[in-house]
Amino acid sequence: MTVMYNELPFSYNTCLESRDFEEAQAFLNSRIDEREVIPLTAQGNSSNCFTLQPLRQTLLFGAHWGERVHIRSGALSTCHLVLPLSRFIEVRSINRFVGPNEILLMMPGSEADLVWEADCSAIVITFDREVLQHLSGLEREAFYSGALRILRPQDRHVRSLFSLLQCLASQHQINEGEILPVMQQHWESLLIESIANQLADPTPDHIDILPLQLRRAVDWLQAHIEQPLTVSDLVKAAGCSRRSLENGFQQFIGCSPARYILQQKLDLAHQRLQQTQGTVSEVAYHCGFNHLSHFTRLYKDHYGETPSQTLKRHTLVTR
Structure with a gap:
C-alpha cells in the first residue's frame, strides 16, 4: 500500500494543502482531539496535505507531512489507528518506530507523542469506542483504556484491514469522493468487524514494547x-x-x-x-x-x- 504524496488516498476530498503548520494544527483540532503540532525541520518549502473519507460514524484521513514534525496530544477521547504508507513514525512513549504495513492502535486515554519523518504519508482512522462496542459486541474489557499497540503486518486481521482500506480507497476514486450513505454503512461495518476481530483475538499478534x-x-x-x-x-x-x-x-x-x-x-x-x-x-x-x-x-x-x-x-x- 506504499504511496507517494501525489497518490495520497481520498484525494477527491482534499481538505487542506498548506505549508503553514498553525493552519494544519487548526485543521486537526477542528475534527479530532486537541493536539500540538511542532515542526522540527520546517524550511517552508514543503506542503502538508490532508484528505478525508467520512463514513457514518468513522473518519478516515489521508495525511502527509512534508517535513519532520512532532505531534502531541492529551488523553485521547476516541480510538485512533495510524497506518504509515511511506517512511516511519516514531512512537516516543514506547521508544518504537512504526513503518509501512504496520499499524499503531491508540485506545482512548492514551496520549499521542509521535514524530513523523519528512514526507511521511499515512492513513489515520478515528472512531468512538461506543461505535466499535455497539457494532461488534465487544466487552468493555477489550479496550484496555490508555493502551498502545503496534500490530504486525503478518497478522491475518491486519492483512484483512489493509485489503478493506485498499477497496475503500478504490471506491472513493470511482465515486469521486461521493460514497452513498448505504455504502458508507457497509464499509464501516466491515472495517469495525476487522478491528474487533483483532481486539477479540485470544492470542493477539502485536508488539507493545520492543527492547x-x-x-x-x-x-x-x-x-x-x-x-x-x-x-x-x-x-x-x-x-x-x-x-x-x-x-x-x-x-x-x-x-x-x-x-x-x-x-x-x-x-x-x-x-x-x-x-x-x-x-x-x-x-x-x-x-x-x-x-x-x-x-x-x-x-x-x-x-x-x-x-x-x-x-x-x-x-x-x-x-
Missing part, C-alpha cells in the same frame, strides 16, 4: 527489506550477540529472526502482487528473492496459492 536492540534490528530490516538479508545482518544492526537476538525474537515477537525476515519479505511480495506492481519474477527479485522457484514454493506454503494466481486474480479485479 532497544530488537527495535534496531526490526527497523533496520524494514529499511533494507528489498535486499537479500541474513540473520547475521540483523545481529550487526542490533549490536548484540546472535543468541541474545534469537532469544529476544522468540520472547517478544514469537518467531526466529530468520522466520521474521521471511515473513516480512513474503508480505511485501504479496502486497505488490495484489497491486499488480510488475511480473512475478520482477516482484520476487525486488523483494530480495534470487531464485524464482524457491520464492514460488515459499509463497504457496504461506498464502495457499502461487504468486501467479495472486497476480492474475487481482489483475482481473482491477480490470
Whole structure:
C-alpha cells in the first residue's frame, strides 16, 4: 500500500494543502482531539496535505507531512489507528518506530507523542469506542483504556484491514469522493468487524514494547527489506550477540529472526502482487528473492496459492 504524496488516498476530498503548520494544527483540532503540532525541520518549502473519507460514524484521513514534525496530544477521547504508507513514525512513549504495513492502535486515554519523518504519508482512522462496542459486541474489557499497540503486518486481521482500506480507497476514486450513505454503512461495518476481530483475538499478534536492540534490528530490516538479508545482518544492526537476538525474537515477537525476515519479505511480495506492481519474477527479485522457484514454493506454503494466481486474480479485479 506504499504511496507517494501525489497518490495520497481520498484525494477527491482534499481538505487542506498548506505549508503553514498553525493552519494544519487548526485543521486537526477542528475534527479530532486537541493536539500540538511542532515542526522540527520546517524550511517552508514543503506542503502538508490532508484528505478525508467520512463514513457514518468513522473518519478516515489521508495525511502527509512534508517535513519532520512532532505531534502531541492529551488523553485521547476516541480510538485512533495510524497506518504509515511511506517512511516511519516514531512512537516516543514506547521508544518504537512504526513503518509501512504496520499499524499503531491508540485506545482512548492514551496520549499521542509521535514524530513523523519528512514526507511521511499515512492513513489515520478515528472512531468512538461506543461505535466499535455497539457494532461488534465487544466487552468493555477489550479496550484496555490508555493502551498502545503496534500490530504486525503478518497478522491475518491486519492483512484483512489493509485489503478493506485498499477497496475503500478504490471506491472513493470511482465515486469521486461521493460514497452513498448505504455504502458508507457497509464499509464501516466491515472495517469495525476487522478491528474487533483483532481486539477479540485470544492470542493477539502485536508488539507493545520492543527492547532497544530488537527495535534496531526490526527497523533496520524494514529499511533494507528489498535486499537479500541474513540473520547475521540483523545481529550487526542490533549490536548484540546472535543468541541474545534469537532469544529476544522468540520472547517478544514469537518467531526466529530468520522466520521474521521471511515473513516480512513474503508480505511485501504479496502486497505488490495484489497491486499488480510488475511480473512475478520482477516482484520476487525486488523483494530480495534470487531464485524464482524457491520464492514460488515459499509463497504457496504461506498464502495457499502461487504468486501467479495472486497476480492474475487481482489483475482481473482491477480490470
